[in-house]
Amino acid sequence: MLNLKTLLPLIVITFIVVGGGFFVWQQGWLSGMLSLQTKKQLDIEQIKNTEIYSDNFKERVALVDGRYERRYPEGASELYVSIDSEKTIFGDLDNDGINEAASIAYWSGGGSGTWRELVILKNKDGYPIFVTSKDLGGGTIINSLTVDSGVITLDMNIHGPEDAMCCPTLKKVAQYKLVGTELVETKETSTPSITVTILSPNGEEVLELGKTYQINWSCSDVLAASFIARIYLLLNEQIPHGTIDGTPEAYNKIAGCPIEGGKLLWKVGEVERGTVSSGNRYRIKVDIFAVIDGKEQLVASDISDGYFSIAE
Numbered sequence: 001m002l003n004l005k006t007l008l009p010l011i012v013i014t015f016i017v018v019g020g021g022f023f024v025w026q027q028g029w030l031s032g033m034l035s036l037q038t039k040k041q042l043d044i045e046q047i048k049n050t051e052i053y054s055d056n057f058k059e060r061v062a063l064v065d066g067r068y069e070r071r072y073p074e075g076a077s078e079l080y081v082s083i084d085s086e087k088t089i090f091g092d093l094d095n096d097g098i099n100e101a102a103s104i105a106y107w108s109g110g111g112s113g114t115w116r117e118l119v120i121l122k123n124k125d126g127y128p129i130f131v132t133s134k135d136l137g138g139g140t141i142i143n144s145l146t147v148d149s150g151v152i153t154l155d156m157n158i159h160g161p162e163d164a165m166c167c168p169t170l171k172k173v174a175q176y177k178l179v180g181t182e183l184v185e186t187k188e189t190s191t192p193s194i195t196v197t198i199l200s201p202n203g204e205e206v207l208e209l210g211k212t213y214q215i216n217w218s219c220s221d222v223l224a225a226s227f228i229a230r231i232y233l234l235l236n237e238q239i240p241h242g243t244i245d246g247t248p249e250a251y252n253k254i255a256g257c258p259i260e261g262g263k264l265l266w267k268v269g270e271v272e273r274g275t276v277s278s279g280n281r282y283r284i285k286v287d288i289f290a291v292i293d294g295k296e297q298l299v300a301s302d303i304s305d306g307y308f309s310i311a312e
């Protein structure tokens with residue numbers, strides 16, 4: 001006959017066995033979840049060995065160790081694709097708590113140069129799946145790729161009107177958000193990169209005090225209204241008359257003007273605050289400012305190659 005005295009140890013043992021089993025099962029489940037969480041994050045090796053698609057080339061390729069190459073029968077390269085592991089970042093672009101990968105891919109083929117594309121890959125059960133790509137242009141230099149709060153920021157040099165294919169100089173910062181399966185550009189700022197060259201006076205000239213002289217300079221990539229030129233007279237490469245209008249400028253300002261012809265008529269010796277005396281160690285300095293969002297940004301500058309003289 002079983003009574004409470006004999007049943008009690010059995011009940012205790014049953015509790016220990018079942019409870020322990022539950023505990024073990026719970027721990028296993030937890031560690032399983034943890035390993036799933038760990039597995040869920042994409043890594044660079046996966047990105048280097050996945051399929052990507054080029055909207056530009058209309059091709060889908062499977063990368064192996066970050067590369068894909070297809071050759072013509074005679075051996076020449078027909079298509080070469082690589083992924084930039086230095087410019088691959090992981091961040092949550094669609095706010096679901098799981099990181100996507102954003103990477104720069106290089107596509108070249110058919111002698112058309114190398115095209116840059118921003119590639120987005122999603123994490124599907126721990127594996128990268130191509131979502132979309134964005135053409136960033138041929139020969140574009142990607143300075144940096146970052147992601148912050150779901151926004152991708154690309155700092156690039158793109159081609160200005162006179163840039164050689166090799167060497168883009170126009171700075172562009174673009175921002176993209178992943179909306180559904182599309183990359184949407186949210187912000188774009190460009191700092192035009194130009195050069196300015198003083199043509200005259202560029203050294204050795206003798207200018208007569210009080211006479212009118214034409215200062216000439218040339219600019220590359222003149223995009224008209226968004227530029228301002230400021231011309232300064234420089235003596236001994238030092239401050240000839242102190243500061244102007246309370247600003248600690250090292251040069252006497254002759255005038256500011258928009259770039260139209262790259263020339264300025266100057267009554268020799270006159271500066272914004274009075275006149276300078278005769279001498280033989282003068283130079284001209286031209287600063288070119290771009291007006292971006294209402295602010296002036298210095299983009300180019302030049303100084304006369306040599307000294308010129310101002311004579312009585």
Ligand SMILES: [Ca+2]
Nearest residue numbers: 093094096098
């Ligand atoms: Ca995500």
